[in-house]
Amino acid sequence: MIAEIGHYALVLALLLAFIQGVLPIAGVRLRDNALAGTGEPLAIAQFCFVALSFAALTACYVTSDFSVFNVFQNSHSAMPLLYKFTSVWGNHEGSMLLWVLILAFFGALVALFGGNLPAALRASVLGVQAWIAISFLLFVLLTSNPFVRLAPAPFEGRDLNPLLQDIGLALHPPFLYLGYVGFSIAFAFAVAALIEGRIDAAWARWVRPWTLAAWIFLTLGIALGSYWAYYELGWGGWWFWDPVENASFLPWLSGTALLHSAVVMEKREALKVWTILLAILTFSLSLVGTFLVRSGVLTSVHAFATDPARGVFILTILIVFIGGALALYAWRAPLLRQGGVFAPISREGALVFNNLFLTVACATVFIGTLYPLALEALTGDKISVGAPFFNATFIPLALPLLFAMPFGPLLAWKRGDLYGAAQRLIAAFAIAILVGAATAALTKGGAILAPFAIGLAVFVMAGALTDVVERAQLFRQPWPVAWRRLVGLPRSAFGTALAHFALGVTLIGIVCESYFTAERISTIRPGDTVAISGYEISFDGLVARQGPNYREVSGKLIVRRNGDVVGMLTPGKRTFPARGNSTSEAALLTRGFSQIYVSLGDPNPDGSAAMRIYHKPMVLLIWLGALLMAGGGLLSLSDRRLRVGAPKPAKKTALQPAQ
Numbered sequence: 001m002i003a004e005i006g007h008y009a010l011v012l013a014l015l016l017a018f019i020q021g022v023l024p025i026a027g028v029r030l031r032d033n034a035l036a037g038t039g040e041p042l043a044i045a046q047f048c049f050v051a052l053s054f055a056a057l058t059a060c061y062v063t064s065d066f067s068v069f070n071v072f073q074n075s076h077s078a079m080p081l082l083y084k085f086t087s088v089w090g091n092h093e094g095s096m097l098l099w100v101l102i103l104a105f106f107g108a109l110v111a112l113f114g115g116n117l118p119a120a121l122r123a124s125v126l127g128v129q130a131w132i133a134i135s136f137l138l139f140v141l142l143t144s145n146p147f148v149r150l151a152p153a154p155f156e157g158r159d160l161n162p163l164l165q166d167i168g169l170a171l172h173p174p175f176l177y178l179g180y181v182g183f184s185i186a187f188a189f190a191v192a193a194l195i196e197g198r199i200d201a202a203w204a205r206w207v208r209p210w211t212l213a214a215w216i217f218l219t220l221g222i223a224l225g226s227y228w229a230y231y232e233l234g235w236g237g238w239w240f241w242d243p244v245e246n247a248s249f250l251p252w253l254s255g256t257a258l259l260h261s262a263v264v265m266e267k268r269e270a271l272k273v274w275t276i277l278l279a280i281l282t283f284s285l286s287l288v289g290t291f292l293v294r295s296g297v298l299t300s301v302h303a304f305a306t307d308p309a310r311g312v313f314i315l316t317i318l319i320v321f322i323g324g325a326l327a328l329y330a331w332r333a334p335l336l337r338q339g340g341v342f343a344p345i346s347r348e349g350a351l352v353f354n355n356l357f358l359t360v361a362c363a364t365v366f367i368g369t370l371y372p373l374a375l376e377a378l379t380g381d382k383i384s385v386g387a388p389f390f391n392a393t394f395i396p397l398a399l400p401l402l403f404a405m406p407f408g409p410l411l412a413w414k415r416g417d418l419y420g421a422a423q424r425l426i427a428a429f430a431i432a433i434l435v436g437a438a439t440a441a442l443t444k445g446g447a448i449l450a451p452f453a454i455g456l457a458v459f460v461m462a463g464a465l466t467d468v469v470e471r472a473q474l475f476r477q478p479w480p481v482a483w484r485r486l487v488g489l490p491r492s493a494f495g496t497a498l499a500h501f502a503l504g505v506t507l508i509g510i511v512c513e514s515y516f517t518a519e520r521i522s523t524i525r526p527g528d529t530v531a532i533s534g535y536e537i538s539f540d541g542l543v544a545r546q547g548p549n550y551r552e553v554s555g556k557l558i559v560r561r562n563g564d565v566v567g568m569l570t571p572g573k574r575t576f577p578a579r580g581n582s583t584s585e586a587a588l589l590t591r592g593f594s595q596i597y598v599s600l601g602d603p604n605p606d607g608s609a610a611m612r613i614y615h616k617p618m619v620l621l622i623w624l625g626a627l628l629m630a631g632g633g634l635l636s637l638s639d640r641r642l643r644v645g646a647p648k649p650a651k652k653t654a655l656q657p658a659q
Contacts, residue, residue: 003067005052006060006146010140013104021130061087062081062084080548087160110125124191159576162576179251189279190207211262211282218252223630226239243373253362254359270341280325345417348413402457406425428465436452457505494635505621517616520612538560556568556570557571569598595619
């Protein structure tokens with residue numbers, strides 16, 4: 001009965017979405033306030049029914065209702081409760097239901113907190129959002145129904161994919177989807193603005209909080225997924241340029257460009273046409289990522305679906321929404337009034353420079369990801385585009401962007417002084433040179449690029465601090481005055497500085513992990529000791545144990561430094577009988593920001609085992625930087641100027657006809 005309730009709740013949500021997609025837009029065209037105002041209650045009601053459907057599927061998993069085919073395929077009665085819960089989105093059908101839930105959630109948020117929006121724009125946004133929801137609700141109901149019954153009901157389930165039975169899965173997909181789907185609001189704002197033919201600084205002020213929120217979630221989702229792959233897949237890497245990894249990175253790059261472009265539009269009413277295009281492209285890249293994961297064109301640990309019919313359906317969604325939005329853009333964008341002008345050397349110019357390199361980098365990753373798929377579809381030839389290509393193309397684009405980053409916030413709007421900004425960055429530049437030289441001295445004989453990259457990262461970090469110091473006029477004003485200026489700075493200023501600082505932190509982690517990692521791969525017998533980076537790791541033997549739904553063989557290793565015990569590692573190999581799969585469970589020992597990483601191979605009859613042992617210096621800075629980036633976004637989002645949006649009109653006005 002619970003499954004049927006969930007199914008019919010989805011059907012009702014679809015009907016509500018159809019009504020929401022028609023009435024508000026019709027109200028705008030007819031200048032009917034009552035019709036236009038129906039979007040808010042319909043969006044909230046649609047969310048409630050999708051939430052009811054999601055709760056019904058969750059109940060089926062928690063109670064191990066194996067009469068539901070989706071539960072039978074992806075759950076097991078002996079699984080811990082946490083993994084029964086995360087199994088809801090650990091499969092294609094459930095993850096698409098989560099996608100629809102988040103889509104409806106964002107629509108409800110616009111309905112509840114969009115009171116500052118003009119009535120016509122709010123109605124159009126909710127109407128566009130409804131049509132996106134219609135397409136994905138149809139996709140779920142017609143091709144990916146999670147409530148299909150089995151008769152007779154099996155006694156036991158097939159278990160969840162062992163790789164997904166991890167705490168990382170509890171957080172990674174929801175955060176990633178909040179980012180992916182959150183950009184649909186920016187897309188809806190862009191399409192609605194094109195329909196109305198009116199885009200101004202107020203539009204940028206309204207769209208920025210939604211874009212920033214989506215960017216924060218996507219940043220966290222990518223970071224969580226990267227860390228999950230790092231410790232769960234057992235290969236010791238944090239990024240592989242896998243096509244599905246790239247699918248999440250593409251909207252992040254485009255969304256970052258959109259955030260910076262919206263700032264220019266809000267401050268100077270410039271880059272209107274470009275900002276609208278970025279809003280369309282960012283969500284379009286989210287849809288492309290959905291197609292890659294759900295269509296079956298890729299074979300990846302991240303990919304779920306293999307049914308070609310689903311791929312065709314998603315491809316149709318792509319064509320309709322991306323093609324339709326770009327066609328509307330081509331028609332309406334030339335009619336938009338251009339904004340203010342600015343000198344090339346200005347803060348606007350720096351943000352344009354930022355956009356140029358971000359979008360070219362995004363295009364590079366896009367081509368490298370999709371070219372092999374297109375070539376195979378057209379000619380049948382299979383090629384592999386991996387890390388060498390992306391490193392050779394992406395890094396040269398990232399380096400000038402990173403070098404220019406500290407200059408942007410120090411330039412004035414409209415016309416800036418590059419020489420003056422460079423003077424204020426002398427201290428940051430000197431610190432970067434000293435750190436780079438010290439790194440080169442300490443790693444004599446190592447990679448030449450590493451000290452330069454670390455120096456560049458320090459320059460980015462010191463430049464971010466310089467921005468705050470200059471705004472507060474520290475060291476130039478009496479301390480009480482400087483302190484008052486510092487406290488009085490808007491939160492968005494601190495958020496921007498923190499996000500830029502965090503990028504430098506992440507870069508240091510990437511460089512240290514890439515160039516200074518030590519590795520030992522060998523077969524170790526009980527009693528053997530392996531030395532790596534000043535640590536001695538002793539193997540005490542193998543231990544077998546029984547888990548709730550798996551069997552595990554783990555190794556016991558004692559880690560010493562200078563003769564003192566500093567920790568114990570227990571890497572393991574787990575076998576899941578119901579699924580017939582095995583996984584490697586890496587063991588991690590954290591020392592500061594560095595880690596010792598051990599992955600266990602197949603054990604041998606004599607008690608020995610192959611092991612892959614790494615010492616990864618400063619590796620945790622990669623994810624610490626990502627968390628700080630998201631923290632900077634949250635700090636900016638908490639700024640009252642972004643939260644309140646544009647001022648509310650003093651009195652209600654009649655709806656203006658669309659132009």
